[in-house]
Amino acid sequence: MTPETLVFDSSAELVATARARFVDVVTAAQAARGVASVALTGGSNGIALLRALAEDSGDVDWSNVEIYWGDDRFVPSAHPERNSGQAFDALLNHVPVDPARIHVMAPSDGEFGHDIDAAAAAYGRLIGSDTVFDVHLLGMGGEGHVNSLFPHTAATAESTAPVVAVTDSPKPPPARITLTFPVINASREVWFLVSGEEKAEAVAAAHNGADRADWPCAGARGTTATVWFLDRAAASAL
Numbered sequence: 001m002t003p004e005t006l007v008f009d010s011s012a013e014l015v016a017t018a019r020a021r022f023v024d025v026v027t028a029a030q031a032a033r034g035v036a037s038v039a040l041t042g043g044s045n046g047i048a049l050l051r052a053l054a055e056d057s058g059d060v061d062w063s064n065v066e067i068y069w070g071d072d073r074f075v076p077s078a079h080p081e082r083n084s085g086q087a088f089d090a091l092l093n094h095v096p097v098d099p100a101r102i103h104v105m106a107p108s109d110g111e112f113g114h115d116i117d118a119a120a121a122a123y124g125r126l127i128g129s130d131t132v133f134d135v136h137l138l139g140m141g142g143e144g145h146v147n148s149l150f151p152h153t154a155a156t157a158e159s160t161a162p163v164v165a166v167t168d169s170p171k172p173p174p175a176r177i178t179l180t181f182p183v184i185n186a187s188r189e190v191w192f193l194v195s196g197e198e199k200a201e202a203v204a205a206a207h208n209g210a211d212r213a214d215w216p217c218a219g220a221r222g223t224t225a226t227v228w229f230l231d232r233a234a235a236s237a238l
């Protein structure tokens with residue numbers, strides 16, 4: 001299926017459009033199935049989207065949204081780089097979510113202590129083989145990483161386990177937990193939120209059918225939609 005590529009004059013416009021579409025997708029999923037399921041991302045646009053949703057989330061019934069993360073840093077829970085902590089600050093502390101439906105990846109001071117493999121395995125059991133995200137949000141690094149799937153790594157090559165531990169991330173911190181391609185690509189919609197000229201080469205590689213080992217962003221797609229939300233700079237090599 002051909003991806004949809006939307007180009008905006010600014011990150012603010014990109015985020016505003018993603019916010020409105022997120023409301024539409026989540027409310028449609030709730031109308032169809034009662035509960036919507038989403039995977040969140042860190043990164044500047046991912047967190048800006050959550051802030052925008054805190055301001056206006058239309059008819060979304062937050063008590064019926066299952067919230068997961070695509071990846072998180074395996075650091076103490078109060079660490080400012082936790083994607084989940086940033087999401088609570090931006091959105092989850094401000095809307096009437098059901099705490100039982102918020103699925104945070106274990107931090108390094110959580111129930112598994114420093115045992116990252118046990119922490120990743122527990123999240124894998126939670127995801128199981130049945131979890132289908134209505135929308136999986138993705139930020140992207142300049143070298144094309146999505147979640148904590150970096151070029152030429154075992155996590156990027158993983159073809160069965162839904163969740164793996166990463167202990168040698170080339171981008172600090174080295175220890176992370178990440179969803180893998182089998183579960184990303186089972187999502188109904190996969191959205192990339194990408195701005196900046198330093199992302200242009202990776203955006204072009206993905207659009208030109210690059211190998212996911214070289215450019216992980218090239219390997220992520222939804223079953224009903226793959227949407228690239230780009231600013232002009234990120235789209236400049238298309």
Ligand SMILES: O=C(O)[C@H](O)[C@@H](O)[C@H](O)[C@H](O)COP(=O)(O)O
Pocket residue numbers: 041042043044045046071139140141142145146147148171172193194195
């Ligand atoms: O885990 C990480 O190290 C970051 O969260 C990272 O994956 C981020 O999402 C992208 O690099 C996009 O970030 P920006 O949108 O801020 O460029």
